[in-house]
Amino acid sequence: MEKESASKKADEYFDKSVSERERAIFEGAITLGAIYHQFTGVPISSDPRVVKAVEQAIKLTMELQPYKEEVEVKINKDQIKEATEEPYNYDTLKGSTMEVRVTAKYGNARATVTMKHIPGLNYDLMFIERVTM
Amino acid sequence: MEKESASKKADEYFDKSVSERERAIFEGAITLGAIYHQFTGVPISSDPRVVKAVEQAIKLTMELQPYKEEVEVKINKDQIKEATEEPYNYDTLKGSTMEVRVTAKYGNARATVTMKHIPGLNYDLMFIERVTM
Amino acid sequence: MEKESASKKADEYFDKSVSERERAIFEGAITLGAIYHQFTGVPISSDPRVVKAVEQAIKLTMELQPYKEEVEVKINKDQIKEATEEPYNYDTLKGSTMEVRVTAKYGNARATVTMKHIPGLNYDLMFIERVTM
Amino acid sequence: MEKESASKKADEYFDKSVSERERAIFEGAITLGAIYHQFTGVPISSDPRVVKAVEQAIKLTMELQPYKEEVEVKINKDQIKEATEEPYNYDTLKGSTMEVRVTAKYGNARATVTMKHIPGLNYDLMFIERVTM
Numbered sequence: 001m002e003k004e005s006a007s008k009k010a011d012e013y014f015d016k017s018v019s020e021r022e023r024a025i026f027e028g029a030i031t032l033g034a035i036y037h038q039f040t041g042v043p044i045s046s047d048p049r050v051v052k053a054v055e056q057a058i059k060l061t062m063e064l065q066p067y068k069e070e071v072e073v074k075i076n077k078d079q080i081k082e083a084t085e086e087p088y089n090y091d092t093l094k095g096s097t098m099e100v101r102v103t104a105k106y107g108n109a110r111a112t113v114t115m116k117h118i119p120g121l122n123y124d125l126m127f128i129e130r131v132t133m
Numbered sequence: 134m135e136k137e138s139a140s141k142k143a144d145e146y147f148d149k150s151v152s153e154r155e156r157a158i159f160e161g162a163i164t165l166g167a168i169y170h171q172f173t174g175v176p177i178s179s180d181p182r183v184v185k186a187v188e189q190a191i192k193l194t195m196e197l198q199p200y201k202e203e204v205e206v207k208i209n210k211d212q213i214k215e216a217t218e219e220p221y222n223y224d225t226l227k228g229s230t231m232e233v234r235v236t237a238k239y240g241n242a243r244a245t246v247t248m249k250h251i252p253g254l255n256y257d258l259m260f261i262e263r264v265t266m
Numbered sequence: 267m268e269k270e271s272a273s274k275k276a277d278e279y280f281d282k283s284v285s286e287r288e289r290a291i292f293e294g295a296i297t298l299g300a301i302y303h304q305f306t307g308v309p310i311s312s313d314p315r316v317v318k319a320v321e322q323a324i325k326l327t328m329e330l331q332p333y334k335e336e337v338e339v340k341i342n343k344d345q346i347k348e349a350t351e352e353p354y355n356y357d358t359l360k361g362s363t364m365e366v367r368v369t370a371k372y373g374n375a376r377a378t379v380t381m382k383h384i385p386g387l388n389y390d391l392m393f394i395e396r397v398t399m
Numbered sequence: 400m401e402k403e404s405a406s407k408k409a410d411e412y413f414d415k416s417v418s419e420r421e422r423a424i425f426e427g428a429i430t431l432g433a434i435y436h437q438f439t440g441v442p443i444s445s446d447p448r449v450v451k452a453v454e455q456a457i458k459l460t461m462e463l464q465p466y467k468e469e470v471e472v473k474i475n476k477d478q479i480k481e482a483t484e485e486p487y488n489y490d491t492l493k494g495s496t497m498e499v500r501v502t503a504k505y506g507n508a509r510a511t512v513t514m515k516h517i518p519g520l521n522y523d524l525m526f527i528e529r530v531t532m
Contacts, residue, residue, distance in 0.1 A: 006485050013260040025155050026162045030259055033166030041306040043463040050459045057456035060449045064442040066486035086405050087465035088389040120142060123354040126163055127146040139352050173440040176330040183326045190323035193316045197309040199353035219272050220332035221522040256487040279526040291421050292428045296525055299432030392429055393412040
C-alpha cells in the first residue's frame, strides 16, 4: 500500500476533532507504554557492552513505530550491579533504571514525551515534556 | 502522600501548554501501548474460562494505571484454537485477536482510545476514538 | 494432527539419550522462565479481586503449555501496596512478590519446579523441588 | 557473597537426586522460555542494523542468567518486512522468526537446548538438542 493511502486510511478511524498536537502526543505516549512493558525484566549488568546493546535495541526497534522521530534511551549504570562470575549476581531492567525520551511528529506538531523515575513520587513518571506546533 | 499533592507534583513535570484533552489522550495512549507489549505472547485457547481470565486480568490490572476510567478487553474466541489433549495445540495472544478500549479522564476531558485489527491495513491500529471536553 | 503423531514428531527433535525425568524437568523449566518474563511488570494492588485475577490468568494460560500437569501461583499480598484513589499509588508484579510451582509430567516421570524469592541470595531462585519416576 | 557460597546456597534448594545433566537441562530450558516471553512483540524490520541490535541484545542479556555458556540468536530476515517510510509497515518479533540455541554448563554436564519453528507441527518447538556429560 502507498504511504499516502495507508496514513489516510488510518486517519479515518480518529475522532475528527483531534488536532495535530493531540495526535503527536498520542503517538509518543503509546511508545512510552510499550517500552516499559516490553523491556522491563530483561537481565542486565553494568558491563558497558550489555548496557549499550540494550539501549540500542530499544531505540532502533521502537523508532519503527508510527510517527516516531527519535527514541532516546539512557540506562543508569550506577544503579546496576556489576555482574561477576557468580551465577546469581546480576540485575533486571526496571523502569527506575532507565530514562526514555520519545519524540513524535505528526503534521506540523512535535511532542517530546519522557519517562523518568521521580524519587519524590516513588514512581516512574511518564509526562509530556514539550509540545510544539 | 496525599492524593492532591501527588497529582500536583506530577503535573509540574508537564509542559504548561498541555490541555486537559491532551492529557486525557496521553494517559489513555500509554495504556494501549502497555497492554499490547505486556500481554501479547500469553498462551491462550478458546476455552471460555481461559479467555475470561485473561480479559479480566488485563482489565483489572490496567485500570490501576493513572487516570483510567475504564479498560475494556474483548478477545475474539473465533480466531483462537480450541486446545485439546495434544501437547502442541494452542495459540498465543496477538494484537489481532483482541480489541481493547481505554477511557481516560483528566479534569473535565475524557478520551476513549482503541486498539483493533484493521484488515485493510494489515495492522493492529491504535486510534483516538473519541475525545470530549 | 493426532495427539500421538504430534508428540512423536516433536520427540524426534530431542537427543536420543534424554530420559523421561530429564524431559519432565525441561518442560517444567520452560514454563518458569516464561512466567517470570511474561508477567513481571503487570500493574498490581493488594485488592483481592486484582490478585485473584492475575493468579488465575497465569495459572490457566500457562497450563496450556506442553506436558503441564499443574501450575500454582501465589502472589504475596503483604508485599503489595493497597491502591487508593491517588493516581500514582500502585505496584508492579515482580519475581519477588510471587511464588510459582509448576508440575510437568512426561511418560512416567513427574517434575515439580519452583520459583521463590530467597532473601539470603537476594534472588528469585528457580529450582527443581522434586523429581520422581 | 562469594561465588562458592552463593552456588552452594542455591544448590540446597534442589532435590538431592538431580544429576548434573538434569541441572544443565533445567538451566538451559529456563532461558528458552524467558527469551520467547520477554522478546516476542518487539517491533522489527529487515534492516540489518535493527536485526543485529536485537540479536545482540538478546544474546548479551540472556548470557547473564545462571550457568549459561552461550546464547545464539538468529533472526530470519527473509520472513520480515522491509520497513519503509510508511507509518504502519513493519513487523513484530515472533517465535517463528527466530532460532535460538542456548548452551548451559553445570559441573561436567553441558546441555544445548534449541527453539525453532517446525512447519510440520505449526509450532515453535523447544527441544533438547544435545546433552553430554
